[in-house]
Amino acid sequence: MEIKDSVVVVTGGASGIGRAMARRFAADxxxxxxxxxxxxxxxxxxADEIGGRAEALDVTDETAQIALIERTEADCGPIELWCGNAGVASxxxxxxxxxxxxFNWQVNVMANVITGRHMVPRWIERESGHFLITASAAGLLTNLGTAPYAVTKHGAVALAEWIAITHGESGVRVSCLCPQGVRTPMTEADGEMAIEVVKAMGMIEPEEVADCVAAGLAADDFLILPHPEVSRYEQRRxxxxxxWLAGMRKLQATLPG
Ligand SMILES: NC(=O)c1ccc[n+]([C@@H]2O[C@H](COP(=O)([O-])OP(=O)(O)OC[C@H]3O[C@@H](n4cnc5c(N)ncnc54)[C@H](O)[C@@H]3O)[C@@H](O)[C@H]2O)c1
Structure with a gap:
């Protein structure tokens, strides 16, 4: 898809990966x-920094999502790209x-179901629209120490695949963003053991993720992998x-705590 001249929504846009994507879309x-x-x-x-529109939104609130969609389309035109990026980890x-x-299920999965329920029919009618869901490498592999995160991110990947299969012939494009470690408040706040593994594997900056997203959207890629090695890990799994399970058990045993 073309970012230029498009109306774009980024949830979780105040921080980390969402903020970097919002900045990148404005620059593009x-x-x-x-x-x-x-x-x-x-x-x-x-929004002030990039000349965008700020919206206070709880993505789990269906009424609020509908209101945001209607307000945005009335004032700015059809939403061409929705980035369901807000996420939480327990x-x-x-x-x-x-x-x-x-809590993890509502934010990491159901918020994107709600978006799909209200945006996909609009995109089918227009024969055009792009839904980017920020899942995680945890959704393709797992995440040591954070069970609800690993499980719900698998759900987010499954949802992205399902929409791409079911509505792909109707002009609806889907991308599934699956980074490993990215330096954001989510990883800084996370003191659990799993983050030590992620850090050891190499943290990248949110801006590098935004670069990959820009390239992936331009190419209409389904899977966007800012850490390309994740593809190899998934094939091994x-x-x-x-x-793979034996290897992960071994890795876990090397961790403190
Ligand atoms: N940081 C990483 O290493 C990493 C790796 C893989 C995937 N991800 C995913 O990337 C996405 C962005 O995370 P991040 O690392 O930038 O974290 P972050 O904490 O910097 O940003 C998350 C943003 O989501 C917002 N948010 C949380 N719940 C919300 C809700 N109910 N409604 C609206 N907004 C809400 C927060 O206020 C915050 O601004 C998440 O889905 C996360 O799971 C992060």
């Missing part, structure tokens, strides 16, 4: 960049209570599941 000539985030002040700061495993699991 998007006609409007809507910076939507739970953090209203952060969204306003990014550290822990099976001991986490249902509320923690539901699917090629010999027993060996």
């Amino acid at each position: 000539g998007a006609s409007t960049v809507v910076v939507a985030d739970l953090d209203a002040d952060g969204a306003a700061a990014v 550290n822990g495993g099976l001991e986490l209570d249902n509320a923690a699991w539901d 699917t090629g010999d599941r027993e060996r």
